[in-house]
Amino acid sequence: MEESAGKNISRRGFLKTAAAIGTALTVAPALGKIRVVDNAVNGTSVGGGKAGGGLPHRVLGTGKAAFEVSALGFGVMGMTYNRSQHPDRKQCIRLLHEAVDRGVTLFDTAIIYGPLNNEELAGEALGELRGKVNVTTKFGHEVVNGKATGRQDSRPATIRKYCEDSLRRLRTDVIPMFYQHRFDRNTPVEDVAGTIQDLMKEGKVLHWGMCEVSADTIRRAHAICPLTAIQSEYHLMHRAVEDNGVLDVCRELGIGFVPYSPLNRGFLGGDLNEYTRFAPDNDNRNTLPRFTPEAMRANYRIVNVLQRFGRERGMTSAQLALGWLLHKAPWIVPIPGTTKLSHLEENLRSLDFVLTADEWNELETEVSEIPVTGDRYNAEQQRQVQ
Ligand SMILES: NC(=O)c1ccc[n+]([C@@H]2O[C@H](COP(=O)([O-])OP(=O)(O)OC[C@H]3O[C@@H](n4cnc5c(N)ncnc54)[C@H](OP(=O)(O)O)[C@@H]3O)[C@@H](O)[C@H]2O)c1
Numbered sequence: 001m002e003e004s005a006g007k008n009i010s011r012r013g014f015l016k017t018a019a020a021i022g023t024a025l026t027v028a029p030a031l032g033k034i035r036v037v038d039n040a041v042n043g044t045s046v047g048g049g050k051a052g053g054g055l056p057h058r059v060l061g062t063g064k065a066a067f068e069v070s071a072l073g074f075g076v077m078g079m080t081y082n083r084s085q086h087p088d089r090k091q092c093i094r095l096l097h098e099a100v101d102r103g104v105t106l107f108d109t110a111i112i113y114g115p116l117n118n119e120e121l122a123g124e125a126l127g128e129l130r131g132k133v134n135v136t137t138k139f140g141h142e143v144v145n146g147k148a149t150g151r152q153d154s155r156p157a158t159i160r161k162y163c164e165d166s167l168r169r170l171r172t173d174v175i176p177m178f179y180q181h182r183f184d185r186n187t188p189v190e191d192v193a194g195t196i197q198d199l200m201k202e203g204k205v206l207h208w209g210m211c212e213v214s215a216d217t218i219r220r221a222h223a224i225c226p227l228t229a230i231q232s233e234y235h236l237m238h239r240a241v242e243d244n245g246v247l248d249v250c251r252e253l254g255i256g257f258v259p260y261s262p263l264n265r266g267f268l269g270g271d272l273n274e275y276t277r278f279a280p281d282n283d284n285r286n287t288l289p290r291f292t293p294e295a296m297r298a299n300y301r302i303v304n305v306l307q308r309f310g311r312e313r314g315m316t317s318a319q320l321a322l323g324w325l326l327h328k329a330p331w332i333v334p335i336p337g338t339t340k341l342s343h344l345e346e347n348l349r350s351l352d353f354v355l356t357a358d359e360w361n362e363l364e365t366e367v368s369e370i371p372v373t374g375d376r377y378n379a380e381q382q383r384q385v386q
Pocket residue numbers: 074075076077078083108109181211231232259260261262263264265266267268269270271318319335336337338339340343344346347
């Protein structure tokens with residue numbers, strides 16, 4: 001199966017364009033000079049306004065739902081779940097603290113990651129920093145006696161129970177943002193939104209969001225309790241939210257957007273290829289059609305485009321992938337995950353670069369011309385998204 005990653009496909013010669021725009025490229029001399037940007041503005045950095053900490057900040061959501069966070073967040077999932085190599089606890093805690101030291105204020109986890117041990121890690125590392133940094137988490141996947149059942153359960157009583165359990169594991173008394181991880185066919189979205197609203201009144205939840213839901217569901221949920229963010233998969237190799245109305249409804253209603261797996265589960269970083277073997281027991285990439293050796297071999301052409309484009313500009317493929325998302329709208333905050341300090345620093349530096357709108361279009365066009373091989377999810381995983 002192939003997915004076309006883009007629109008407006010009109011190829012122009014890369015070398016010709018690169019030569020023409022080469023001198024227009026500048027790197028922001030200091031983080032302090034980064035300005036609040038709009039994706040339509042030419043020649044600006046992609047970060048956003050700088051507010052207090054060491055990184056530029058962005059605001060997810062509007063009005064009472066507004067939530068100010070660092071322009072790049074940190075996905076904690078891969079430290080204990082799904083990404084093959086899980087460093088020991090001390091190393092993970094050290095890296096999470098390195099991220100805090102560098103100004104990251106948004107950390108993302110979920111009950112299902114582990115299950116449970118990812119929230120426990122986040123709680124141990126970041127619980128004492130509550131108020132200074134935000135650990136967002138997610139409910140929905142049923143977990144019984146520490147094991148995933150594969151079912152969804154977003155009934156009000158279950159949300160309440162999961163909220164109490166998450167508060168305990170995260171070592172806090174309020175969850176900065178609580179997402180519904182996957183929609184539950186048996187529980188109307190109005191009941192989910194109403195339960196969250198009650199938890200907000202009780203002071204247990206500050207903001208809320210939903211993952212992988214349709215534009216219609218977003219409208220219905222937002223009408224009951226204003227949403228702060230939608231978290232769905234979005235990156236150069238998966239752009240469904242541009243076409244299915246999700247980004248449009250976020251823009252219209254003033255809801256933020258948090259792209260998950262912004263590096264396509266590491267692939268856009270360039271370190272994975274057809275010879276990569278994922279751990280059999282703790283890496284879901286084994287189950288994803290886009291990560292078969294054949295698919296990775298075909299799709300590596302996309303990484304090659306990023307690498308070639310980046311070489312001219314002193315940027316890595318990961319920095320281009322993150323920068324492309326950041327330049328799309330000032331209310332987008334990607335949450336790349338890593339277990340390595342070098343990757344953390346590389347990813348955060350994507351906030352420093354200044355590319356023109358023409359350059360981003362050029363990159364997007366080149367990538368769009370390459371058909372993506374392999375679906376992002378297998379049939380069962382696809383059934384769980386709207
Ligand atoms: N809502 C949802 O349904 C959902 C689903 C999936 C994920 N998420 C969230 O999104 C977060 C990130 O997703 P993800 O881990 O699936 O994908 P990702 O952030 O796209 O990729 C993470 C992988 O990329 C590698 N990486 C990071 N920086 C790199 C760099 N500069 N160069 C090369 N490789 C690099 C990491 O390996 P190293 O450790 O070697 O750096 C890691 O294996 C998760 O932690 C989770 O919070 C949410």
